Amino acid sequence: MKLCWQIDAPLEPAMLSLMQTAADQAARCEGIERLCAVSVRLCSDEQIRELNRDFRGIDRATDVLSFPLIRYPEGTTAGQADALVRGCYDDEADACMLGDLVISVEHLLAQAEEYGHSPAREAAYLLVHGLCHLFGYDHIEENDKRRMRAMEEKILSGIGQSRDEAAPVTDETLLVLAREAMERSYSPYSHFAVGAALLCEDGRVFQGCNVENASFGLTNCAERTAVFKAVSEGAREFTAIAIAAQGSAPWPCGACRQVLNEFAPGIRVLVTWDGKADEAPLQALLPHGFGPSELPDGKE
Ligand code: THU
Secondary structure, three states: OEEEEEEOOOOOHHHHHHHHHHHHHHHHHHOOOOOEEEEEEEEOHHHHHHHHHHHHOOOOOOOEEEEEOOOOOOOOOHHHOHHHHHOOEEOOOOEEEEEEEEEEHHHHHHHHHHHOOOHHHHHHHHHHHHHHHHHOOOOOOHHHHHHHHHHHHHHHHHOOOOOOOOOOOOHHHHHHHHHHHHOOOEOOOOOOOOEEEEEEOOOOEEEEEOEOOOOOOOOEOHHHHHHHHHHHOOOOOEEEEEEEEOOOOOOOOHHHHHHHHHHOOOOEEEEEEOOEEEEEEHHHHOOOOOOHHHOHHHHO
């Protein structure tokens, strides 16, 4: 990744070189194969305040501002939008220009002190945060925020600058989200409410509940609701699913085991009911399962 620097406020060379390392790691983690460029301006609080006022109508200094050049389709990020990235080729940079970042050095140094870590780590974090915005991530909705934090964490941990507070979703959180989803069950016929929470590799969580139908046969289980929501939002890699019900352990039905196996044969299945919990790998629930790799095309 080419960083085109505009330095109005200086930082030590070691910090600039860590930022370059972070930018290269970000492109790798995002899966951008093309050479990309980003302009990075290091400035004072007063300068970033002016930009924040002029472009966002917020008359105060901040740590980092991002001005992406690409508008990614909903749910898509740079790694999945090669045509858009390619379209941003810039002669001068001789690379695909993703946008501009502005970082206040005063804010950077003050935040490093406040959080008790090195200025270099704060510099890497602010750059990575800004780059993620240029890649199309944001943190307005809770799920988008988890996805962005997971990507930031992946990049930063890859260069030894992990952020402790970007904790992964724990089993306990996933179980709580499954119980919450259970409350939204539509089950007037069986009166057996089920909720699910599906954790994706990229940190997103999709919840689902069972949705019954007067025709009975059209009922959709909580697990498949969650899987279909995830797939239709562009997520296909799943690490764990939590399922909640009351009265008995809600191990997934055969159809749901098969659907989970399609995308995530290695997924962990957690169940919770009446204050109890248990777990098993899908492999144990669907031994010798039939999946995409059994088909001739899948083997290629
Ligand atoms: N159900 C689920 O949501 N998940 C399962 O894996 C088993 C069954 C729902 C479907 C139906 O609404 C109710 O539980 C009773 O079968």
